[in-house]
Amino acid sequence: MTTAPTPGPLLAMRGIVKQFPGVRALDGVDLDVTAGEVHCLLGQNGAGKSTLIKVLAGAHTPDAGEIVWAGRPVTFGSPQAADAAGIATIYQELDLVPGLTVAENVVLGHEPSRLGFSRLRAADDKARRLLRRLGHPEIPPRRELGRLSAAGQQIVSMARALAKDARLIVMDEPSAVLDPEEVQNLFRVIRELTADGVAVVYISHRLEEIREIGDRVTVLKDGRTVARNLPARTTPTADVIRLMTGRTVEYAFPPRAAPVSDEVVLQVEGLSRTGEFRDVSFTVRAGEVVGLAGLVGSGRSEIVETVYGARRPSAGTVRVRGKRLRPGSVPAAVRAGMGLAPEERKSQALLLGEPVFRNVSLPAMDRFATAGFLGPDADLAAAAEITGRLDVRPSDPRRPARTLSGGNQQKVVLARWLLQGCTVLLLDEPTRGVDVGARSEIYALVRRLAAQGAAIVLVSSEVPEVLGLADRVLVVREGRVVHEAPSGELDEGRVLDLVMEAVPAGAAERSGS
Amino acid sequence: MERAAREEPARSRLARLFDTGGGRNLGLVAVLVLLGVVGVVTTDTFLTTANLLTVLTQASIIGVLTVGMTFVIIGGGIDLSVGKVMALASVWCTTVATQSFGWVVMIFCALAVGVGAGLVNGLLITYGRIVPFIATLAMLISAQGLAEQISGRRSQIVTDPVIAGIANTRLAGIPLLVYIFAAVVVVGWVVLNRTTFGRRTFAIGGNPEAARLAGLDVRRHTILLYVVSGLCAGIAAIMIASLTTTGSSTHGTLYELDAIAAVIIGGTLLTGGRGTLIGSILGVLVFTTITNLFILNNLATEVQNIAKGALIVIAVLIQTRAQRSSGTG
């Protein structure tokens, strides 16, 4: 995979413009991709990366600009057109159908069929072959897709893209829901693809991944191309970040501030849920950040959701400042001062059709009401203040949450709990899909909250993040806490060892009972 | 799909009133105006006060049911039982025994039946985990049977002069029923748009999981939504008992479909989370005005029906276009 000797680009996009009502998402973007390379697309949240690749995939029609594919100018009026040209796309939002089987999802739109009858076995074989290639022979092709974990679904999504024998595969943040091992698997497949001359456009906010897999880099900022075809391996990280954000970002974890107090705020004892996790106990003191490390599917989300009352425990207790919470009641947890930033922000946290400020004030709404009455914008100012502080972009808090980019949506969820003023904050993958700039802001925010005395539980699949932010780390494996230590006593390698010891065969699948 | 959020500095106050979501209802207003023009052109009587008040009186009962239905649908549910709960409440409050206690008890009974039925609906849906369509369909059927059982399948005459008088009373020339309708709409609008209850309704209909994880008590709120709908059915029961001077198990047949249709024509999503009360009320008025025009023009039923179907389609097409061109498509 040395940089290919550019025999003329496979794809050239020139001056692409895409206007949404009220926002110019793309404002003259250029992109060149040559066969056999991994071309990385970088940019902050909302820079227009997903929009650009949707234009390329025929899902959006551009307002201006030209696309040259294999030397010929083309217009992709529909997803079929791009598909027929040999472009496959893994979208950022899962583009799968939960009610169909894994195999049916893989072949959707290209079903092997005879006289209109689907040849289920042929589809199964194809899916099985692709899943094996992706390192997941254990995912059964006949399983209903909705029953797979998010990571499993992401793998099916990749199988789907591979199924088409495309010349260019676009991957929009494929690694966001994957754990380190899965990412390595993905990279192996990408290397195989490029060795066969397939081009890959790779989008990720994890810069270390870019270094590892990328050949060339194009950077977008505010819908414009600010740098083209930088060498991925040699361009200094600081330069890339400056190009993306227009400023210098400290790409490191902020130092721990105040010493942790002794007051136990959150106390979890013997918490269990049949079939998911067993006998989990830990405490979090005021000002402390406790990290949960583990593989995808190890049960960390289930643990924090159960602590929060969103799932009813089969045994165990949760106490906040010594007071026992009613099991299985979110309102009780919220009243006790807990807040959860869930893993899947679109389906679990946001009201996509509602304005940003109403999303922010959702739990705290009563505070702005008199006897239940609420002016139309009673909560606007307070919410705007918080979103402004978090630099949510675009800054207009009246915009529907739907129109925000992924990272900004995450900030809206955090703003919600800031406004509410939590004493216990549960963060499940808080930086998933968040750009470097926002990421460091979120890190700083977590620190600041801790310094103000909040007890914080952090779930993250990025081990450096857990080590960098948490004061104490719990390692979760197959629904049990297998290790607990101050983060100072651990390093990345040690955590990975602990996490993967006797790796469960079906990491992508839920390890049910 | 994509909803714009551009700044609209020059939006008039009036436009905002009909709006709460981007010119959405201007299309329906246009449809009403168009129907009015048709009325003026084809008849002499359309634009008389007496006729317009007849239209409003006609609209009042379905209108009250529609207010409750709007809450339920925005909250992500559906209530098929409103028409027959209304019938049951009208029967309950007009039994000889109830009437002997006078109008206060009658009104109390009607409202209590409505609230009770709503409560049962809500409990079946939340704790019984029965999908709203089926739970309220079962309530529809049972309420019908119960109303028949209690009334012995007869129309029970309203003898109480206060209840009987409601439909005959006018204040400043306008029938009391129209005032009641207006009052329910105003209260409904305020609750939906200016209270935390209303805000939560949108949240729960829009994304129940997110609402739950934000700490809202989704179950309790859902139950309350069906209670609101039942309460509206109870109010409507008193109105129809007065208007027809009877309580009867035959009242309200298919009113649920009319109410749902009005809500949806008014721009509320059947999937919940989005909608306006004003839109629903405009929807009711469109339906009632169409019927009135047919009566005034003395059309035969079959022609009426053919035309009504076509008119509904045209109304929605106009509305969709208006919505899109007002930049919120």
Add this chain to the structure above:
Amino acid sequence: MERAAREEPARSRLARLFDTGGGRNLGLVAVLVLLGVVGVVTTDTFLTTANLLTVLTQASIIGVLTVGMTFVIIGGGIDLSVGKVMALASVWCTTVATQSFGWVVMIFCALAVGVGAGLVNGLLITYGRIVPFIATLAMLISAQGLAEQISGRRSQIVTDPVIAGIANTRLAGIPLLVYIFAAVVVVGWVVLNRTTFGRRTFAIGGNPEAARLAGLDVRRHTILLYVVSGLCAGIAAIMIASLTTTGSSTHGTLYELDAIAAVIIGGTLLTGGRGTLIGSILGVLVFTTITNLFILNNLATEVQNIAKGALIVIAVLIQTRAQRSSGTG
């Protein structure tokens, strides 16, 4: 919420047949068995061949409509017009003029009316962008009007001996109507589960955006779904014309609600993307058996209604529990 993905090694073939989604329908089978036990205990006649065939014959018409409705609902839509499109088709194919051409033309007319109405529904929904509820409601109203117009609001008697004979014909002791019903179900099942058309229906109902991105022609497919539903209405029209020996605008009143209720009781989500045809058919059988039991026991109408509402709730509760305990909650 929690979707387990456990292995289910010991699932019998039979269970799999009723299943296509995890024991989902076993609850309904249990309900049917329970109803059967009630029938045997309370009557002498329930378990006679003649009576069971009556139940099946009664179920056949709603059953055929339900097959079409299942496609539409799984595909993310709804079709309120089926009952009245059936009535219109029955009227169209029994006018004197049509009947004079004989049974082939009659059948052709009925199917053509159904397909035509479905096509109009589909076009209004896809290209007119009218929500399915409203578009098909408009079709319901217009079809009713047109049927009244054509028939002059009279019952048109079927004189053609072939059509009239369908309902009287038995093969191996089983009425032809039941064979037709069975054939439609089998074809429907195969199309839904074994063809690309069927699987794409799930995709379009489950995630229309994903379906679009996968290159499916969502509009064309949606139109076809309504055509399928219309076709079923056309088939049902011939069946009801034969069964009642008339074509009439009064046929099929409220059949749409029955069909939707059967589909939903059968476990298909009203939001689309998930469901089974077998479930819908079991839903139809549950409803028809309940009615049969009531009549065999000579219950009065009002008691029937009260009990029917309660029975529906109980049936769904049993089904939900069965589903949950079979590990697919």
Add this chain to the structure above:
Amino acid sequence: TSNEAPSSGGASVAAAPAGDNAEPGTPVTIGFSAPAADHGWIAAIANNAQAQAEQFSDVTFQPVNPTNDVTQQIAAVQTLINDGVDALVILPNDGSQLTSVGRQAIEAGIPVINLDRIFDSPLAYRTWIGGDNYGMGVSAGNYIGERLRAAGVANPIIGEIAGIDNLPLTQARSQGFADALSTYGFSVGPRQAADFTAQGGQRVTANLLQAAPRLDAVWNHDDDQGIGVLAAINQAGRSEFFMVGGAGSANAMREIQSGSSVLEATVTYSPTMASSAVSLARLVAQSRGMGDLAEHEVPASITLASATITRDNVADYLSLGFES
């Protein structure tokens, strides 16, 4: 067949009144409101009223759109009152529920001819004309009683297929039927209500025949739904009993005449009452009496008799039969 143009209903219009009543008087406008025609009998009512009005040069006929929703019928009648018609003919969806609007009309000085379904208060109408529902049940009961007694059947099983159970008229018919049967020492066996449609008749009958493996006689309240009832009987291949119909549709009369089905008689409930109602409305509005009566005023109530049509007399009635 039943597929002729709707105007064939005109054939069943009652003869114009005798005496000087036929001579033109002051021109009058007669408003007319009835339920939506969802079956032949109601359709015949509307057609008869229209046809009768057309026979008078001094009558302007103003029907309002028929509806099955009570509140809409109230609104429609109010529209007529607002328009200031000279007389009203109202067949209410429900007599009780339209009583108040009938009173409004009377108070506005408009005479109301109440057709068939009776208002609760005589203050709400000038004259009532309608059929005899109780008498209809009695006729059916007597016919069945006589036949079975003559055949010497002990403990006969007598089925009843009623119309819409919610209507008072259905209840009156069933009462008359039960009362008449009891004079023979018989009682009603299986009884189910249909909905006046062929489809409802078929559905209920198919099930009812299963409930009763043997029947001696059946009374079906309504000849429109009777088409479906007969279809179900034929499909079940049952013929051990005889059936009596109700209302007197042309179709039923033809069946009786042909003698080829179980339908052997029907008891009338004739839609000709609508023709008479229009005539009465005209006379009342013109302040005239009925030609052959001694009184100067139109009587306050007129009840039609329910005749029993059998194969013997069906020829006399065929012209009055209405198409389903």
